[in-house]
Amino acid sequence: MNDYSEKIRKILEKERGGNVSEMEVEECENFLKLLSEITMNNLETEMEWELKLKQFPEGFQLDGDGRNCGICNQPMGKGKGWYDRYGLKCIVCQKALTDHVIPASLLKNKDSFYTETELNIFFNMKRRVLDCWIKKGIVSVRVIKDIDSRIHMRLFLLRDNKNFFPPKKLLRGGMHIEEKEGRQFYVFGPWYDYCDPLEVIGKYGIAVSALRTTCQLIS
Template identity: 35%
Template sequence: MNGIPERLKFYREANELILADVAYMLGISEAEYAAFEQATMEMPLKVLVKLLRIYNITMDKFIGKATLSDLPGENTEIAPIMDSDFKRAKEAPKKSKQVVKEYPKVDNGNFSESFGVNTRKSHRSVTPKQAVTMLKEHGTDITENQAEEVLDFLYRIANLAVEQVLTTAERDNRLKEEPNGYLFEDKGYTCQICRRSAEGGWYDHSGLRCGICQQAILDGIIPSNICGHEELYYSENELSREFNLNGKTLTSWIGRGIIKERTIPLKNRKGKHYRLFLLKDNEGFLPPKEVLRCLDYAVEERDGTEVQVPLRWYEAQEHPEAYLSNYGISRHLRFTGATDE
């Protein structure tokens, strides 16, 4: 296994997921995630961190030995009230044996070559021995070889971050000459509105977006300030993930004026490129995303092994119906406990 793309594929297949599953959980398109695995586009650091949270693994496990278990099911269901037969599908815990896989040992001398980067170990301010000592003070025991692998990975991430900073600086310098923004033809970037991979688009002080989203801004369909600020709106995927609101039920809510949407049309105006739901359009109805952020985990025993299971916001609340009582959407949801199967 020579690099990040191979490891992305390894973890996805070990968890019995298809490309569409991972893309959905990350809130990006399937094509964009596929590009990460195929090494035609580099995965942004924040996306990688989010993926590691989904797999419930640490950085050192991602680059070294990994123990994988089946993905968890849910303890609580949530669905719109208006569709009485609409229930979130629950996957029973798999009866198969726990999958335990191990990466081939990565030779420390070839690690930088494997990841395609010169880590210049002699220039580092922290040595593996120092890292072992610092981690031990915080209750974590690792070997020097493990520390070196972790440092290699962190330096790799640092290099990626520096590259992103330099690229942004180059774009911003051009804005000094073209303050209203400019067209560019870069390939393999992610639009900061629809989150899809694109070729060519528009860049200004608001951020980077594809040509279709830029046209929607010019047409007054969406405001420019949402570019790069996902906290200002919900996507269809996010409504489905957080409230199980999708399909015919979502269409009905839109038609009845329960929830307000903004649809970005395709270039030919005959279809939908992207649909979003602004918080300012749905003030008092949709909660800020930070309200739904949940870092809690449950511990379950599966095949004799304890597994940490990340919880959704409604699974972490004793009374989820009361948790969102200050927001209108709570009056249109029903909550069903695991005992109501």
């Protein structure tokens, strides 16, 4: 076992609190090597984009390169990507930026807004409840539409909903160990599994509105 593998073994044993097999060390090492190769390839591609941006300062169209949009996170197909000084996004989200539906700052700060998917993950938010809140004006939404005027995505900015949604940094999940067939695995758990949810979000409007909506649905 070389020095690099030995370092990996020590880290795994410290995290797990016990011995690890050579196979586990090798699997981790291979994964890290693959991850570093992907990272280097991405950096080389982005450096090429930055050089091209000097020729086309307003931005240019891309083939998507198998990457996801920096805003909606959906994969971009051939000719469906756009790159400028704000970063990479799909042409639908680019149009929303151009039309001032959403601010370009979203690309630099992913913690400044929630998507519907994130609201479901973080708060188990159901669409019918969210639609009710939007209709009643409890929350403000930015709607991104595609070329056929269909809803592409709905975003909920923290600055549009001050003191309603908590900062994402308060909702970090955790890791715990589960055992299956004699082997231990690290499993990711949501934030509310590791704290009292009301202590974390009790002062934000979402907690009050969620409780009120639940009472209305029950009655």
